[in-house]
Amino acid sequence: MELGRSSKTHRICDGPNVVDAESVRVTLSMTAAERAALREIAKARGMTVSGLIQQWIDERCDGAPAVADPRVGVNVRQRMDGLVMLGRLGSEVAAAAFFDPQYRGLLDKLDYGNEGARQIGRASLDQMDDEMIGAFVRELSRVVCRSGYVFLWVDKFYLVEGVARWFDGTDLKSVDLITWDKGRLGMGWRTRHQAEYVVVLQREPLHAASTWRDHTIPDVWQEKVSKSHPHSKPIRLQERLIRAVTQPGELVVDPAAGGYSVLEACVRCERNFCGCDIEFGEEDGDER
Numbered sequence: 001m002e003l004g005r006s007s008k009t010h011r012i013c014d015g016p017n018v019v020d021a022e023s024v025r026v027t028l029s030m031t032a033a034e035r036a037a038l039r040e041i042a043k044a045r046g047m048t049v050s051g052l053i054q055q056w057i058d059e060r061c062d063g064a065p066a067v068a069d070p071r072v073g074v075n076v077r078q079r080m081d082g083l084v085m086l087g088r089l090g091s092e093v094a095a096a097a098f099f100d101p102q103y104r105g106l107l108d109k110l111d112y113g114n115e116g117a118r119q120i121g122r123a124s125l126d127q128m129d130d131e132m133i134g135a136f137v138r139e140l141s142r143v144v145c146r147s148g149y150v151f152l153w154v155d156k157f158y159l160v161e162g163v164a165r166w167f168d169g170t171d172l173k174s175v176d177l178i179t180w181d182k183g184r185l186g187m188g189w190r191t192r193h194q195a196e197y198v199v200v201l202q203r204e205p206l207h208a209a210s211t212w213r214d215h216t217i218p219d220v221w222q223e224k225v226s227k228s229h230p231h232s233k234p235i236r237l238q239e240r241l242i243r244a245v246t247q248p249g250e251l252v253v254d255p256a257a258g259g260y261s262v263l264e265a266c267v268r269c270e271r272n273f274c275g276c277d278i279e280f281g282e283e284d285g286d287e288r
């Protein structure tokens with residue numbers, strides 16, 4: 001019998017024990033003979049059946065959620081195509097996800113004609129077109145659990161021209177928006193840009209009170225970042241968002257992780273991370 005662990009744990013009471021819903025699912029998926037055998041083992045060890053299953057899950061998973069495919073690592077920086085990684089994840093394994101596409105919005109609009117010199121770090125990265133961004137978002141809507149969140153980073157040009165086409169036809173709906181004030185001036189033909197945006201998407205069914213625990217996060221967030229990547233995102237903001245919508249030990253996904261700011265945020269709040277970047281990462285995920 002194979003055991004996996006959904007990242008979404010619903011804690012329930014079972015007599016004197018508190019077990020998570022996964023052990024109950026395991027019990028239900030057993031044959032009568034397996035259940036009888038398990039009862040015998042539990043009796044011999046002086047344990048309840050649910051206690052034994054819980055211990056078994058904890059040992060097998062070593063504290064980290066199983067992501068089913070051994071070619072996908074948890075809590076590592078792996079060099080891999082994000083769509084390949086997402087394709088290897090089961091449905092509804094993640095409690096939340098971040099997606100920071102390598103979009104060209106700002107570079108195209110500013111088009112100085114000399115971005116190779118001025119923007120060498122950004123321009124040399126693999127860019128994603130609309131179709132590819134849509135494919136990532138569709139995969140994220142599958143991988144994230146029901147009522148889970150996808151935090152989508154966008155610049156002002158995408159924000160104004162609309163990003164809904166990326167999640168049209170999925171179970172994701174936009175439910176909020178956060179402006180990140182970077183505290184330093186960027187480029188601009190007219191105003192100089194100083195902000196980026198997080199579109200907060202929630203997978204249906206939409207619930208606010210039961211899924212978002214921290215109501216003190218302002219929708220304009222100021223944080224300066226030290227640049228470990230040309231597009232580094234604010235770790236403290238991402239940590240607050242992760243804490244608001246997930247529980248310790250749950251899985252957070254980032255399929256275009258860049259400088260791995262989401263991994264750093266997960267480490268700070270004891271969540272598990274599954275992410276990759278096509279260019280950045282110590283481990284070559286495809287060779288695993």
Ligand SMILES: C[S@@+](CC[C@H](N)C(=O)[O-])C[C@H]1O[C@@H](n2cnc3c(N)ncnc32)[C@H](O)[C@@H]1O
Pocket residue numbers: 080081082083100101102103125126127128229231232233234255256257258259260261262276277278279280
């Ligand atoms: C905007 S950056 C992400 C920055 C990241 N959020 C951070 O805080 O450092 C986007 C990243 O997407 C990566 N990328 C582009 N195409 C990709 C693909 N197909 N799969 C995975 N990563 C990809 C680029 O290499 C780039 O590092």
